[in-house]
Amino acid sequence: MTPDLAQIQPERKRAAVELSRAGVTFGQAGARVQALQPTDLRIDEGEFLALVGPSGCGKSTILKLVSGLTRPSEGAVIVGGREVAAKALRIGMAFQNPTLLPWLTIEKNVMLPLKIVRPFRHDFARKKRGEYRDRVHAALADVGLQGFANHYPWQLSGGMLQRANLCRALIHDPSLLLLDEPFGALDQFTREELWGTMQDLWIKRRPTVILVTHDLKEAGFLGTRICVMSARPGRIIDDSPVTFPRPRSIEMTFQPEFTALNQRLRERIISARQEVTA
Numbered sequence: 001m002t003p004d005l006a007q008i009q010p011e012r013k014r015a016a017v018e019l020s021r022a023g024v025t026f027g028q029a030g031a032r033v034q035a036l037q038p039t040d041l042r043i044d045e046g047e048f049l050a051l052v053g054p055s056g057c058g059k060s061t062i063l064k065l066v067s068g069l070t071r072p073s074e075g076a077v078i079v080g081g082r083e084v085a086a087k088a089l090r091i092g093m094a095f096q097n098p099t100l101l102p103w104l105t106i107e108k109n110v111m112l113p114l115k116i117v118r119p120f121r122h123d124f125a126r127k128k129r130g131e132y133r134d135r136v137h138a139a140l141a142d143v144g145l146q147g148f149a150n151h152y153p154w155q156l157s158g159g160m161l162q163r164a165n166l167c168r169a170l171i172h173d174p175s176l177l178l179l180d181e182p183f184g185a186l187d188q189f190t191r192e193e194l195w196g197t198m199q200d201l202w203i204k205r206r207p208t209v210i211l212v213t214h215d216l217k218e219a220g221f222l223g224t225r226i227c228v229m230s231a232r233p234g235r236i237i238d239d240s241p242v243t244f245p246r247p248r249s250i251e252m253t254f255q256p257e258f259t260a261l262n263q264r265l266r267e268r269i270i271s272a273r274q275e276v277t278a
């Protein structure tokens, strides 16, 4: 009888992102900054990677490399099996300040990627009144914004704006979602609510996510894995899986296993900061 290969060999996940000795140096001789020393990093499809570390350690540089906004000074960055510059990528992005356009309604703001990104833009004129509009309304309902499609950004609270921002980042079904401190400007309770929303979206759609955050609790709540970075030169100094079961709750963040992880990573960051300032 032929043995079932799937039972013998563990499933090998595909890499969504691979940094292969990828490094970034800014500036000319005499005033060079090594923002990221040659780094190897593999992120599998569907992983939720949280990048944490002190200011200036290269977290945003990794996001910029993956999005193609910055070219590596050395090494290679492979996303979806191809070198970043070789192909237009379908990526969703969200930043600390929701960048919604003030003159458009929430529905039109969220619909923007469908108007701009291939292959959706091809069908935009034909579908926007029907299929795309339904899609936007369903996405808004997913994040608790049903009934706000015709509001303008100035009519929404900071938390609601960030919900709409997440909707816009995901509306075109990106396989890769890049988040640069999207919850950093929110109060603690709104932030925790948004973690729940983000977790629900990730469980439902399973994009690969890279989240840059200064908040270790946020990293532990959302991440499947946390990479800690250190500065001068920017590098990854700790890479830990986060295996708490899902869906995770705020109560879980008070459990001893969670606080132990938090404490260990905190100590790594503190000693890395001391190395830099010593």
Ligand SMILES: Nc1ncnc2c1ncn2[C@@H]1O[C@H](COP(=O)(O)OP(=O)(O)OP(=O)(O)O)[C@@H](O)[C@H]1O
Residues within 6 Å of the ligand: 026, 027, 033, 034, 035, 053, 054, 055, 056, 057, 058, 059, 060, 061, 062, 234
């Ligand atoms: N365009 C640039 N020109 C020169 N130096 C830069 C440039 N962009 C970033 N750097 C430097 O590279 C290093 C890493 O920057 P990066 O923005 O990636 O850090 P970060 O970890 O995201 O910081 P923060 O948490 O403060 O946002 C820093 O020392 C920064 O000053």
